[in-house]
Amino acid sequence: MEIDLLVVGGGPAGLSAAITAAELDHSVIIVDENPRLGGQLIKQTHKFFGSESNYCGIRGIDIAEILENKVNKLGITKYLESTVIGIYEDGVAIASEEDLRVVHPKKIIIATGARENMLSFVNNDLPGVYGAGAVQTLVNVYGVLPGKRALMVGSGNIGLIVSYQLMQAGVEVVAILEALDHVGGYEVHAAKVRRLGIPILLRHTIKSAIGNDKVEAAVITKLDEHWQPIPGSERELKVDFICLAVGLSPSYELAAQAGAKIVYIPELGGWLPWHKPNLETSVPGLYVAGDAAGVEEAVSALLEGKIAAADASNSIKENKYAQKLIETTQKELQEFRAGKFGKKIVEGKRKLYASLHL
Protein backbone atom coordinates (compact mmCIF):
# COMPACT_ATOMS: atom_id res chain seq x y z
CA MET A 1 0.00 0.00 0.00
CA GLU A 2 1.34 3.45 -1.01
CA ILE A 3 0.82 6.12 1.64
CA ASP A 4 2.37 9.45 2.56
CA LEU A 5 3.05 8.87 6.24
CA LEU A 6 3.38 5.94 8.60
CA VAL A 7 3.27 6.78 12.30
CA VAL A 8 4.58 4.16 14.70
CA GLY A 9 3.11 4.58 18.17
CA GLY A 10 -0.25 6.03 19.21
CA GLY A 11 0.77 8.10 22.23
CA PRO A 12 0.73 11.90 22.37
CA ALA A 13 3.60 12.34 19.87
CA GLY A 14 2.25 9.82 17.36
CA LEU A 15 -1.35 11.03 17.60
CA SER A 16 -0.31 14.64 17.20
CA ALA A 17 1.84 13.72 14.17
CA ALA A 18 -0.94 11.69 12.53
CA ILE A 19 -3.53 14.42 13.09
CA THR A 20 -1.22 17.16 11.80
CA ALA A 21 -0.38 15.22 8.63
CA ALA A 22 -4.01 14.31 7.97
CA GLU A 23 -5.01 17.96 8.42
CA LEU A 24 -2.39 18.81 5.79
CA ASP A 25 -4.22 16.39 3.44
CA HIS A 26 -1.82 13.48 3.61
CA SER A 27 -2.73 9.80 3.71
CA VAL A 28 -1.72 8.44 7.12
CA ILE A 29 -1.53 5.07 8.85
CA ILE A 30 -1.02 4.92 12.61
CA VAL A 31 0.15 1.69 14.24
CA ASP A 32 -0.04 0.82 17.93
CA GLU A 33 0.47 -2.43 19.82
CA ASN A 34 -2.40 -1.73 22.20
CA PRO A 35 -6.13 -2.23 21.59
CA ARG A 36 -6.72 1.52 21.93
CA LEU A 37 -4.89 4.71 21.08
CA GLY A 38 -3.53 7.15 23.65
CA GLY A 39 -0.27 5.56 24.77
CA GLN A 40 0.51 6.39 28.38
CA LEU A 41 -2.11 9.17 28.42
CA ILE A 42 -4.77 6.54 29.13
CA LYS A 43 -3.44 6.11 32.67
CA GLN A 44 -2.75 9.73 33.52
CA THR A 45 -5.62 10.91 35.68
CA HIS A 46 -3.91 14.17 36.66
CA LYS A 47 -4.41 17.53 34.96
CA PHE A 48 -1.77 18.80 32.61
CA PHE A 49 0.30 21.95 32.74
CA GLY A 50 1.41 23.85 29.68
CA SER A 51 -0.10 26.37 27.35
CA GLU A 52 -3.82 26.61 26.76
CA SER A 53 -3.51 25.39 23.18
CA ASN A 54 -1.93 22.23 24.57
CA TYR A 55 -4.67 20.94 26.84
CA CYS A 56 -3.61 22.75 29.99
CA GLY A 57 -5.85 21.83 32.92
CA ILE A 58 -7.23 18.72 31.20
CA ARG A 59 -6.62 15.21 32.53
CA GLY A 60 -4.41 12.89 30.45
CA ILE A 61 -7.21 10.33 30.10
CA ASP A 62 -9.45 13.01 28.57
CA ILE A 63 -6.70 14.26 26.22
CA ALA A 64 -6.38 10.69 24.91
CA GLU A 65 -10.08 10.67 24.10
CA ILE A 66 -9.99 14.09 22.39
CA LEU A 67 -7.07 13.00 20.19
CA GLU A 68 -8.63 9.62 19.40
CA ASN A 69 -11.84 11.34 18.29
CA LYS A 70 -9.84 13.63 16.00
CA VAL A 71 -8.07 10.62 14.46
CA ASN A 72 -11.44 8.99 13.79
CA LYS A 73 -13.00 12.14 12.38
CA LEU A 74 -10.06 12.64 9.99
CA GLY A 75 -10.40 9.08 8.72
CA ILE A 76 -6.85 8.11 9.61
CA THR A 77 -6.20 4.37 9.11
CA LYS A 78 -5.50 2.66 12.44
CA TYR A 79 -3.72 -0.66 12.85
CA LEU A 80 -4.22 -1.57 16.50
CA GLU A 81 -2.75 -4.54 18.38
CA SER A 82 -0.11 -4.41 15.65
CA THR A 83 3.65 -4.08 15.73
CA VAL A 84 6.04 -2.65 13.17
CA ILE A 85 8.59 -5.43 13.06
CA GLY A 86 10.99 -3.96 10.53
CA ILE A 87 11.69 -1.02 8.24
CA TYR A 88 13.31 -2.17 5.00
CA GLU A 89 14.24 -0.60 1.67
CA ASP A 90 11.37 -2.40 -0.05
CA GLY A 91 8.69 -1.74 2.57
CA VAL A 92 7.67 -1.67 6.20
CA ALA A 93 6.44 -4.90 7.80
CA ILE A 94 3.53 -4.65 10.24
CA ALA A 95 2.51 -7.77 12.16
CA SER A 96 -0.59 -8.58 14.15
CA GLU A 97 -1.94 -11.81 15.60
CA GLU A 98 -3.89 -12.36 12.34
CA ASP A 99 -1.65 -11.17 9.54
CA LEU A 100 1.50 -9.58 8.19
CA ARG A 101 1.15 -6.45 6.06
CA VAL A 102 3.70 -4.55 4.01
CA VAL A 103 3.22 -0.82 3.46
CA HIS A 104 5.20 1.69 1.43
CA PRO A 105 5.20 5.07 3.15
CA LYS A 106 6.96 8.14 1.77
CA LYS A 107 7.85 9.24 5.32
CA ILE A 108 7.92 7.49 8.71
CA ILE A 109 7.59 8.98 12.19
CA ILE A 110 8.76 6.78 15.04
CA ALA A 111 6.97 7.70 18.26
CA THR A 112 7.61 4.57 20.28
CA GLY A 113 7.97 6.28 23.65
CA ALA A 114 10.22 5.08 26.44
CA ARG A 115 10.72 2.26 28.88
CA GLU A 116 11.23 2.35 32.62
CA ASN A 117 14.67 2.19 34.18
CA MET A 118 15.68 -0.47 36.66
CA LEU A 119 17.64 0.23 39.81
CA SER A 120 20.32 -2.03 41.22
CA PHE A 121 19.54 -3.48 44.68
CA VAL A 122 19.30 -6.92 46.28
CA ASN A 123 16.24 -8.87 45.07
CA ASN A 124 15.22 -6.22 42.56
CA ASP A 125 13.68 -8.99 40.42
CA LEU A 126 11.26 -10.12 43.14
CA PRO A 127 7.58 -10.07 42.13
CA GLY A 128 6.09 -6.97 43.71
CA VAL A 129 8.87 -4.69 42.46
CA TYR A 130 7.22 -2.64 39.71
CA GLY A 131 8.01 0.28 37.53
CA ALA A 132 5.90 3.22 38.70
CA GLY A 133 4.25 3.35 35.28
CA ALA A 134 3.25 -0.30 35.61
CA VAL A 135 1.49 0.46 38.86
CA GLN A 136 -0.24 3.39 37.20
CA THR A 137 -1.43 1.07 34.42
CA LEU A 138 -2.75 -1.51 36.88
CA VAL A 139 -4.49 1.00 39.10
CA ASN A 140 -5.77 3.61 36.65
CA VAL A 141 -6.45 1.53 33.53
CA TYR A 142 -7.57 -1.79 35.00
CA GLY A 143 -8.68 -0.75 38.47
CA VAL A 144 -6.49 -3.43 40.04
CA LEU A 145 -4.39 -2.86 43.17
CA PRO A 146 -1.02 -4.59 43.41
CA GLY A 147 -1.06 -4.33 47.22
CA LYS A 148 -1.99 -2.26 50.26
CA ARG A 149 1.28 -0.70 51.38
CA ALA A 150 3.76 0.78 48.94
CA LEU A 151 7.27 2.15 48.95
CA MET A 152 8.03 4.68 46.20
CA VAL A 153 11.62 5.08 45.04
CA GLY A 154 12.19 8.40 43.29
CA SER A 155 10.62 11.84 43.81
CA GLY A 156 10.51 13.05 40.23
CA ASN A 157 7.11 13.98 38.84
CA ILE A 158 6.20 10.36 38.11
CA GLY A 159 7.08 9.24 41.65
CA LEU A 160 5.08 12.09 43.17
CA ILE A 161 2.05 11.76 40.89
CA VAL A 162 1.82 7.98 41.18
CA SER A 163 2.13 8.24 44.99
CA TYR A 164 -0.79 10.65 45.02
CA GLN A 165 -2.81 8.41 42.72
CA LEU A 166 -2.11 5.37 44.89
CA MET A 167 -3.45 7.20 47.94
CA GLN A 168 -6.55 8.18 45.90
CA ALA A 169 -7.07 4.49 45.16
CA GLY A 170 -6.82 3.58 48.83
CA VAL A 171 -3.21 2.37 49.01
CA GLU A 172 -0.96 3.55 51.84
CA VAL A 173 2.32 4.96 50.54
CA VAL A 174 4.75 4.44 53.43
CA ALA A 175 7.50 6.70 52.09
CA ILE A 176 9.00 8.26 48.98
CA LEU A 177 12.77 7.86 48.77
CA GLU A 178 15.01 10.38 47.02
CA ALA A 179 18.77 9.95 46.66
CA LEU A 180 19.25 13.67 45.95
CA ASP A 181 19.14 16.31 48.67
CA HIS A 182 16.06 17.87 47.09
CA VAL A 183 12.75 16.77 45.61
CA GLY A 184 13.08 15.96 41.91
CA GLY A 185 9.62 16.95 40.65
CA TYR A 186 7.44 20.05 40.65
CA GLU A 187 6.80 21.62 44.06
CA VAL A 188 3.05 21.63 43.39
CA HIS A 189 3.06 17.80 43.21
CA ALA A 190 5.37 17.49 46.23
CA ALA A 191 3.05 19.71 48.26
CA LYS A 192 0.10 17.47 47.38
CA VAL A 193 1.76 14.31 48.68
CA ARG A 194 3.07 16.07 51.79
CA ARG A 195 -0.47 17.23 52.59
CA LEU A 196 -1.50 13.57 52.51
CA GLY A 197 1.20 12.87 55.09
CA ILE A 198 3.55 10.84 52.89
CA PRO A 199 7.13 11.42 54.09
CA ILE A 200 9.66 12.27 51.37
CA LEU A 201 12.98 10.94 52.66
CA LEU A 202 15.82 12.85 51.03
CA ARG A 203 19.29 11.30 50.73
CA HIS A 204 17.74 7.83 51.04
CA THR A 205 17.71 4.80 48.77
CA ILE A 206 16.55 1.18 48.78
CA LYS A 207 19.09 -1.47 49.76
CA SER A 208 17.09 -4.64 49.32
CA ALA A 209 13.67 -6.16 48.85
CA ILE A 210 12.72 -8.92 51.25
CA GLY A 211 10.36 -11.82 50.58
CA ASN A 212 10.25 -15.38 49.29
CA ASP A 213 8.17 -15.30 46.15
CA LYS A 214 6.75 -11.82 46.70
CA VAL A 215 7.79 -8.52 48.31
CA GLU A 216 7.10 -8.53 52.05
CA ALA A 217 9.38 -5.69 53.14
CA ALA A 218 12.07 -3.29 51.97
CA VAL A 219 15.32 -2.24 53.62
CA ILE A 220 16.16 1.41 53.10
CA THR A 221 19.32 3.29 53.96
CA LYS A 222 20.56 6.86 54.30
CA LEU A 223 23.21 8.11 51.89
CA ASP A 224 26.17 10.33 52.65
CA GLU A 225 27.24 13.22 50.39
CA HIS A 226 29.26 10.79 48.26
CA TRP A 227 26.15 8.67 47.58
CA GLN A 228 27.46 5.91 49.87
CA PRO A 229 25.09 4.09 52.27
CA ILE A 230 25.67 5.17 55.87
CA PRO A 231 26.32 2.03 57.96
CA GLY A 232 23.82 1.54 60.75
CA SER A 233 21.19 3.76 59.10
CA GLU A 234 19.25 0.83 57.60
CA ARG A 235 15.57 0.53 58.37
CA GLU A 236 13.10 -2.18 57.42
CA LEU A 237 9.73 -1.04 56.11
CA LYS A 238 6.79 -3.43 55.95
CA VAL A 239 5.43 -2.99 52.43
CA ASP A 240 3.84 -5.41 49.99
CA PHE A 241 5.04 -3.69 46.86
CA ILE A 242 7.80 -1.36 45.69
CA CYS A 243 7.50 1.21 42.90
CA LEU A 244 10.57 2.35 41.01
CA ALA A 245 10.27 5.84 39.58
CA VAL A 246 13.89 6.25 38.60
CA GLY A 247 13.56 7.57 35.09
CA LEU A 248 12.92 6.31 31.59
CA SER A 249 15.01 5.49 28.53
CA PRO A 250 13.97 6.17 24.92
CA SER A 251 12.71 3.15 22.94
CA TYR A 252 15.08 3.55 20.03
CA GLU A 253 15.25 -0.07 18.79
CA LEU A 254 13.10 0.37 15.67
CA ALA A 255 15.01 3.50 14.61
CA ALA A 256 18.27 1.60 15.09
CA GLN A 257 16.97 -1.30 13.00
CA ALA A 258 16.08 1.19 10.26
CA GLY A 259 19.70 2.35 10.26
CA ALA A 260 19.39 5.61 12.18
CA LYS A 261 22.51 6.78 13.99
CA ILE A 262 22.14 6.24 17.75
CA VAL A 263 23.86 8.59 20.21
CA TYR A 264 24.20 8.72 24.00
CA ILE A 265 22.92 11.89 25.66
CA PRO A 266 22.38 11.49 29.43
CA GLU A 267 20.16 14.61 29.65
CA LEU A 268 17.72 13.01 27.20
CA GLY A 269 17.58 9.61 28.92
CA GLY A 270 20.57 7.80 27.40
CA TRP A 271 20.73 6.15 23.96
CA LEU A 272 18.47 7.69 21.34
CA PRO A 273 18.30 8.34 17.59
CA TRP A 274 20.30 11.37 16.53
CA HIS A 275 17.93 13.93 15.00
CA LYS A 276 17.70 17.45 13.60
CA PRO A 277 15.72 20.26 15.24
CA ASN A 278 12.79 19.27 13.00
CA LEU A 279 13.11 15.67 14.26
CA GLU A 280 14.46 13.97 11.12
CA THR A 281 17.01 11.25 11.96
CA SER A 282 20.20 10.46 10.04
CA VAL A 283 18.03 8.37 7.67
CA PRO A 284 16.30 10.75 5.23
CA GLY A 285 12.52 10.66 5.63
CA LEU A 286 12.68 8.85 9.00
CA TYR A 287 11.65 10.95 12.00
CA VAL A 288 11.42 10.48 15.76
CA ALA A 289 9.17 12.37 18.16
CA GLY A 290 8.19 12.36 21.81
CA ASP A 291 10.00 10.31 24.44
CA ALA A 292 11.74 8.27 21.72
CA ALA A 293 13.48 11.54 20.78
CA GLY A 294 14.50 12.26 24.39
CA VAL A 295 12.51 11.57 27.56
CA GLU A 296 10.47 14.63 28.41
CA GLU A 297 6.71 14.91 28.81
CA ALA A 298 3.38 14.74 27.05
CA VAL A 299 3.11 18.41 26.13
CA SER A 300 6.47 18.48 24.37
CA ALA A 301 5.63 15.13 22.75
CA LEU A 302 2.50 16.71 21.23
CA LEU A 303 4.58 19.61 19.91
CA GLU A 304 7.37 17.42 18.55
CA GLY A 305 4.85 15.20 16.76
CA LYS A 306 3.39 18.28 15.11
CA ILE A 307 6.82 19.55 13.99
CA ALA A 308 7.90 16.16 12.63
CA ALA A 309 4.66 15.78 10.64
CA ALA A 310 4.84 19.32 9.27
CA ASP A 311 8.46 18.81 8.20
CA ALA A 312 7.54 15.50 6.55
CA SER A 313 4.67 17.25 4.76
CA ASN A 314 6.90 20.05 3.56
CA SER A 315 9.46 17.64 2.19
CA ILE A 316 6.83 15.60 0.33
CA LYS A 317 5.62 18.82 -1.26
CA GLU A 318 6.82 22.26 -0.24
CA ASN A 319 3.97 24.18 1.32
CA LYS A 320 3.69 27.45 3.19
CA TYR A 321 1.19 26.14 5.70
CA ALA A 322 3.55 23.42 6.96
CA GLN A 323 6.46 25.85 7.08
CA LYS A 324 4.45 28.30 9.15
CA LEU A 325 3.33 25.47 11.44
CA ILE A 326 6.95 24.42 12.05
CA GLU A 327 7.91 27.97 12.89
CA THR A 328 5.07 28.60 15.38
CA THR A 329 5.37 25.16 16.99
CA GLN A 330 9.14 25.47 17.43
CA LYS A 331 8.49 28.76 19.20
CA GLU A 332 5.89 27.14 21.45
CA LEU A 333 8.29 24.31 22.29
CA GLN A 334 11.00 26.81 23.15
CA GLU A 335 8.62 28.64 25.49
CA PHE A 336 7.55 25.39 27.11
CA ARG A 337 11.18 24.48 27.80
CA ALA A 338 12.10 27.94 29.09
CA GLY A 339 11.43 27.08 32.77
CA LYS A 340 13.70 25.53 35.37
CA PHE A 341 12.70 21.98 34.41
CA GLY A 342 13.32 22.50 30.70
CA LYS A 343 16.99 23.37 31.21
CA LYS A 344 18.22 19.78 31.11
CA ILE A 345 16.31 19.03 27.90
CA VAL A 346 17.56 22.21 26.21
CA GLU A 347 21.12 21.28 27.17
CA GLY A 348 20.61 17.68 25.95
CA LYS A 349 19.18 18.79 22.61
CA ARG A 350 22.03 21.29 22.21
CA LYS A 351 24.57 18.47 22.70
CA LEU A 352 22.63 16.30 20.28
CA TYR A 353 22.61 18.90 17.50
CA ALA A 354 26.31 19.58 18.14
CA SER A 355 27.12 15.88 17.70
CA LEU A 356 26.27 16.28 14.01
CA HIS A 357 29.58 14.96 12.74
CA LEU A 358 30.04 12.01 15.07
Add this chain to the structure above:
Amino acid sequence: MRITEHPIIKFKRGKKVTIYFEGKPIEAYEGESVAAALIAAGIYVFRYSPRHKRARGLFCAIGKCSSCLMEIDGKPNQMACMVRVRDGMRVRRQKGKGVLDGD
Protein backbone atom coordinates in the same frame (compact mmCIF):
# COMPACT_ATOMS: atom_id res chain seq x y z
CA MET B 1 -7.76 -6.78 44.60
CA ARG B 2 -10.08 -4.72 42.44
CA ILE B 3 -10.97 -1.10 43.06
CA THR B 4 -14.71 -0.67 43.50
CA GLU B 5 -14.83 3.04 44.25
CA HIS B 6 -12.56 5.75 42.93
CA PRO B 7 -12.84 9.56 43.22
CA ILE B 8 -12.00 10.25 39.54
CA ILE B 9 -12.19 7.12 37.41
CA LYS B 10 -15.27 5.14 36.44
CA PHE B 11 -13.93 1.73 35.50
CA LYS B 12 -15.81 0.34 32.51
CA ARG B 13 -15.17 -3.37 32.85
CA GLY B 14 -16.00 -5.68 29.96
CA LYS B 15 -17.99 -8.91 30.02
CA LYS B 16 -17.08 -11.33 32.79
CA VAL B 17 -15.04 -14.31 31.53
CA THR B 18 -13.16 -17.22 33.09
CA ILE B 19 -9.50 -17.97 32.51
CA TYR B 20 -7.63 -20.94 33.95
CA PHE B 21 -4.38 -20.39 35.83
CA GLU B 22 -2.57 -23.71 36.35
CA GLY B 23 -5.99 -25.30 35.84
CA LYS B 24 -7.71 -23.16 38.47
CA PRO B 25 -10.59 -20.93 37.29
CA ILE B 26 -10.10 -17.19 37.71
CA GLU B 27 -12.57 -14.41 37.11
CA ALA B 28 -11.54 -11.82 34.55
CA TYR B 29 -13.09 -9.10 32.42
CA GLU B 30 -12.92 -8.78 28.65
CA GLY B 31 -10.48 -6.07 27.59
CA GLU B 32 -8.05 -6.53 30.46
CA SER B 33 -4.59 -8.04 30.25
CA VAL B 34 -3.78 -11.49 31.61
CA ALA B 35 -1.39 -9.78 34.06
CA ALA B 36 -4.12 -7.51 35.43
CA ALA B 37 -6.51 -10.44 35.91
CA LEU B 38 -3.86 -12.51 37.71
CA ILE B 39 -2.83 -9.70 40.04
CA ALA B 40 -6.49 -8.96 40.78
CA ALA B 41 -6.72 -12.61 41.85
CA GLY B 42 -3.65 -12.30 44.09
CA ILE B 43 -1.26 -14.18 41.78
CA TYR B 44 2.10 -12.45 41.52
CA VAL B 45 4.59 -15.12 40.36
CA PHE B 46 4.32 -15.42 36.58
CA ARG B 47 7.41 -17.49 35.82
CA TYR B 48 10.70 -18.87 37.12
CA SER B 49 13.90 -17.65 35.49
CA PRO B 50 15.94 -20.10 33.35
CA ARG B 51 19.23 -20.23 35.24
CA HIS B 52 18.61 -19.42 38.89
CA LYS B 53 14.90 -20.37 38.94
CA ARG B 54 14.01 -17.08 40.55
CA ALA B 55 10.41 -15.97 40.76
CA ARG B 56 9.50 -13.23 38.31
CA GLY B 57 6.37 -11.16 37.95
CA LEU B 58 5.05 -8.07 36.25
CA PHE B 59 7.49 -5.16 35.98
CA CYS B 60 6.70 -2.63 33.22
CA ALA B 61 3.13 -3.61 32.20
CA ILE B 62 3.53 -2.10 28.71
CA GLY B 63 5.33 -4.80 26.74
CA LYS B 64 8.85 -3.46 27.04
CA CYS B 65 10.69 -5.59 29.60
CA SER B 66 9.71 -9.30 29.17
CA SER B 67 9.63 -9.94 32.93
CA CYS B 68 6.08 -11.33 32.68
CA LEU B 69 6.56 -14.11 30.10
CA MET B 70 4.03 -16.94 30.54
CA GLU B 71 2.66 -19.96 28.69
CA ILE B 72 -0.70 -18.93 27.27
CA ASP B 73 -2.88 -21.45 25.44
CA GLY B 74 0.14 -23.69 24.98
CA LYS B 75 2.44 -21.00 23.62
CA PRO B 76 5.45 -20.02 25.75
CA ASN B 77 7.06 -16.56 25.97
CA GLN B 78 3.79 -14.61 25.84
CA MET B 79 3.84 -11.22 27.54
CA ALA B 80 1.08 -11.43 30.14
CA CYS B 81 0.87 -7.64 30.19
CA MET B 82 0.04 -7.39 26.47
CA VAL B 83 -2.16 -10.47 25.88
CA ARG B 84 -5.86 -9.81 26.58
CA VAL B 85 -7.94 -12.38 28.42
CA ARG B 86 -10.29 -14.61 26.45
CA ASP B 87 -12.96 -16.87 27.90
CA GLY B 88 -11.50 -20.31 28.55
CA MET B 89 -7.89 -19.17 28.15
CA ARG B 90 -5.30 -21.46 29.76
CA VAL B 91 -2.43 -19.69 31.49
CA ARG B 92 0.58 -21.38 33.02
CA ARG B 93 3.67 -20.23 34.88
CA GLN B 94 6.63 -20.51 32.57
CA LYS B 95 9.59 -22.48 33.85
CA GLY B 96 12.80 -21.42 32.17
CA LYS B 97 12.32 -21.13 28.44
CA GLY B 98 8.96 -22.89 28.58
CA VAL B 99 7.63 -25.70 26.42
CA LEU B 100 5.46 -25.69 23.32
CA ASP B 101 2.33 -27.86 23.45
CA GLY B 102 3.14 -31.03 21.54
CA ASP B 103 6.85 -30.91 22.44
